[in-house]
Amino acid sequence: MDYKVSGSDIILHERELSLDDTLDCGQAFRWESIPSDYFRTYKGFFKNIPLMISEKEYGKGEFILHNVSEEDFLGVWLDYFDLSTDYGELKRRFCEDETLKKACEYGAGIRLLRQDAEECLISFILSQNNNIPRIKGIIGRLCEMYGGFPDFSAMKGVTPEELAPLRAGFRAKYIADCSERVNSGSLDIERVKGLPLDKAAGELMTVKGIGPKVAMCVLLFGMYRTDAYPVDVWIKRVNEQYYPNGLPLCVKGNEGIAQQYLFHYIRNLKT
DNA sequence: TTCCAGGCGTATC
DNA sequence: GATACGCATGGA
Secondary structure (H helix, E strand, O other): OEEEEEOOEEEEEOOOOOHHHHHOOOOOOOOEEEOOOOOEEEEEEEOOEEEEEEEOOOOOOEEEEOOOOHHHHHHHHHHHOOOOOOHHHHHHHHOOOHHHHHHHHHOOOOOOOOOOHHHHHHHHHHOOOOOHHHHHHHHHHHHHHHOOOOOOOOOOOOOOOOOHHHOOHHHHHHHHHHHHHHHOOOOOHHHHHOOOHHHHHHHHOOOOOOOHHHHHHHHHHHHOOOOOOOOOHHHHHHHHHHOOOOOOHHHOOOHHHHHHHHHHHHHHHOO
8 A cells, every 4th residue: 555645635556445345345334436537436434524535447456535635544544444454465365265265356355444333333233134225225314314424422312203214114213222322321332342252242232133243243344353253144155155164264363354255255146 | 916135032932 | 042923114
């Protein structure tokens, strides 16, 4: 990775990144592809800080972060896009395994985004028994309602009835319950970040609507716990088909990152 | 019309 | 602890 300041923009060089692979692979729900003169341009947010980012040409690894100061690049986006991690090295390790080798080739530009914990809590509660376009729709309406993605203090005292316009269905009561738990102090997100994986998952699962899969998603996507391995219907198929005796040793400590490649691969395999 | 979607709570054994 | 079943909503 390297970068330079160009006027009010940041020019980023990073071979191991594709906007489609990373921003539209189901780990984040607030990025949208918009028309532009470049190969791809996306608009989205980290914690309500907006960003427009372009990928100049397909596969060239050159990106423009529009109207971003060097300070914000180093303080926000370097971290968000996990640019300090060497994904080339990670993938070389993963490639010891035949299935992962194919998955890494297929979704070569996937990176694990370091997202906000509160946003991931809400987003992945909404994700259960739901599809990605609809999850995006619900989150879009949530942001409209609150003028940006709300933190839990903004949702203090919220009832399922007040959340009805989101059309989140039965998940509205889970969001309200989670908000209550955080605002009352009975769920301490910062404390969960410091717990061992199983304890952390167990703590999250005390919230109504959070089971093993959602808990692992929150840990992986919202707390950068790279050893968290969320098992949804797709990864269940991967496990049964390719890893009946467990994951290969080469993913040790990075099970969650491997999961991203596997998820993307298996989901698109049938087509 | 019926089925399904990045699951989970509840009832029942 | 394992296994069925319902669940809001909307697109295919």
